[in-house]
Amino acid sequence: MLLYTLRRILIMIPIMVMISVVVFALALAMPGDALSGQIDPANSDPEYIEEMRERLGLNDPVHVQYGRWMAGVVQWDFGRSFVHRMDVTEVIGQRLPNTILLSVMSLIITYILAFTMGRYAGRHPYTPGDYGIQGINYLMLAIPSFVAAIFAIFFFSFQLGWFPATGSVGSGVTPGTFEYYLSRLHHAALPALVLGGLTTASYTQFLRNDIIESSQKDYVRTARAKGTSENEIYNKHILRNSIIPIVTLFGFDIASIIGGAVIIETVFAYRGIGELLISSIDRRDSSVVVAVTLMLSVATLVGNLIADLVYGVVDPRIRVE
């Protein structure tokens, strides 16, 4: 197991190097740079822009720029954001807590929803309740997240007034107080609901199918024959086995949640990593774009790694030597 883990981690290194090359090359291939939007005849003349390009090293050959950037990255220096005029690590650091809060909340929502619905549907397969749950799930899977987000804002914020429509925290609250954290939760709730609700479908279906499959296995029949109560069979014997595929999904989900957050955060004007990525692409703030993309790639890799490892932990049969 240890050897396996180490091997997996070692393999990640060349993958990450390749990812960094691709990400860096793509960022540079975007037309324009952070300075193209700064044209201002009354203020900054072409020489100023040229001088800034020179100073920022934008005129150097690609491999030189890459080498310089990579040398910084290994020292945990991702360069400076031209738009924010700050170190990239600090820009990301400011946004990261918001995205983490959003992701955790949406995961919790996904789990609660999927667990309840999947268990019910698995225990009562081919009933109207099961079909209803499936229908809702496919519908949610089919709705693009930005449409769902706008609907949610319209319905829950504008019509019902339950949740704020934008932002990550209200005004007039002092950081550190109880109201402050409550306000942050309140602001994250609606985007998390949309983000979590839309990814519920796959979890629910996995759980449902696995429960149905397990319920016809021999050990279940044995348990039934012994007179074990139905509740105990489903909650104890079947559920434990059926959770395994869901655990695997968790790892992959880290990536898909962050991907989904890019869109959701933009619609809700929720200041997180996703929103940062979009606005940085828009403004050609390539150091931020590269850093965020790299971060998301690493998150995906680590997510997969966790999924593989946890799989081995929960299911001894799959343990690899």
Added chain:
Amino acid sequence: MKKSLLLSVLLTTSIFAAACGGNDGNNDADPADNGNDANNADVNNDENNDGNEDNDTAQEDAPQGGTVTYGFTQPFAGLFDWAHYEGQDDSLALKIFNGDALVKTGDDLRPEPHLAHDWEWSDDNLTVTFHLEEGVMWHNGEELTAEDFEYAWEVIAHEDYTGPRVSNVNIIEGFEEYNSGDADSLSGVEIEDDYTLSVTFNEPMPNAVDQLWTYPMPKAHLEHIDVADLEDADEIRREPVGLGAYQVTNIISGEQVEFEAFEDYWRGTPNLDGVVYRVIDGAQAAELLAQGEVDIIDLPPSQAVTVEGDDRVYLEEIEALSYSYIGFKLGHWDGEQNVMDNEKFHSKELRHAFAHAIDRQGIIDSFSEGYGQVINAPESVISWAYPDETDLNQYEYDPERAQELLAEAGYEDQTGDGFVETPDGEEFTVNFMAMSGTEISEPRAQYIVQNLQDAGINARLQDGQLFEFNLFYDLVEEDDADIDLFMGAWGLAADPDPTGLWKSDDFWNFPRWVNEESDELIERGLSEEAFDDDYRREVYQEWHQLVNDELPLIPLNSPVDVYGIASDVGGVTVDIRDAITDPHLWYREQ
């Protein structure tokens, strides 16, 4: 996205000094007004005890208390210092807590007294002496003095300075010596006493006060920081100090800034308890306004029409300080200057034909909901230098006239395919290049192409597509060989000097138009005779007539900005750049 309609040219001092058009009446210290002040003092606000003599809180009976939320649609960078900020995202917040400058821009875009209640020129037109208001307080309790201005100029002139404002300071005498480190101070700046300072310029310029950097910096607050580190300093990013009507209490990065009323504000205690500057999603701006999540916001016309007649909201309009145009590519940039070597559009009749072929009013009606005005000169209609239209060719929409002009220029349909050929009988196709970015970009570009085709010009979208903002300007800048026509826009400074966009050695002269007479007129507009306003106006009139006739670009329209304001919020004056003029006068009905 918004940015894509304009090059972001929104940054000159003269503009942001702007702020305060439209409240002239309030500033006049006329006796009747003062009496009024006294009468209402107790009704008004018992906290209003700072003894500020020229207290011009005009709406004495305005309701007190409450907060107002000002909305914007792009996250702010958080660089809360005039000398360093980059875009409107930060300048809006800056206007709320630190919007006062040496001079402000009046209704006709000329400098008017503000922090300097008076100034005079020396006889040689080189030195200007400013007399400052007394008793203006910074939020940290220091009083504003002449040193705060000197400090601001010295920061910008410093060799380690990292922002883009050097051109507003390098006109001061002694800049070179100070910038290179040979001198300890700017020799052109002289402080006579705390409230009097004079500035000497390198050469006489009629627009020197427009050009000069006019925002003070709180010296006592920032002095201990190295110039190179200023843009990273917490004193700017987290605890900025201003002298405006509101002071910063809380900053949530990229999302919102909260302000509370500053009671010692030099023009009187604000009506409100506080202001919130909040970033929201642009696509929902109108709805969020109606829902009360924001109270004041700049609305695109397509959203403004959706809340017309809604009693939760009222709309205010103002002509923007910008214009859009369709340019002809007439040449290329050779690294030093423009060379007008593209023969394709050398015929003036041909260019005139294009102008007549395009339905410019139709564009405004169809795509901007009528918010905008057709122009025939590359200048905003609100500028004092906007020429007399009666002397300009009107280029009204007339496809037949366009065809006549094409025929006069020798462009006729010889093959019978409905499109004209060049005088040499060759096929004449025109690429039209436009920016993507908003939902109207595509249909508007198609509309223009259709206009040209109706007049018999074989026009098409370049590569059959629109171009994203950055790519668009990259291609325009490098004079991509495929470009024939391109649709762009310019934001303008308050001063009408065309240098920078129009001279033969200006890189941003995108049409690459070279004309000696134009160069000469532009220079005359900045000559010493031009200290005489009438002379300068005449020069620009002449220049506009020349451009209007030569037509290196077809001016399309001067847009109208629409602000949506919550119906219970009052005292808001919309201005060329934003609606934050005199925020201390804002009030909220209780």
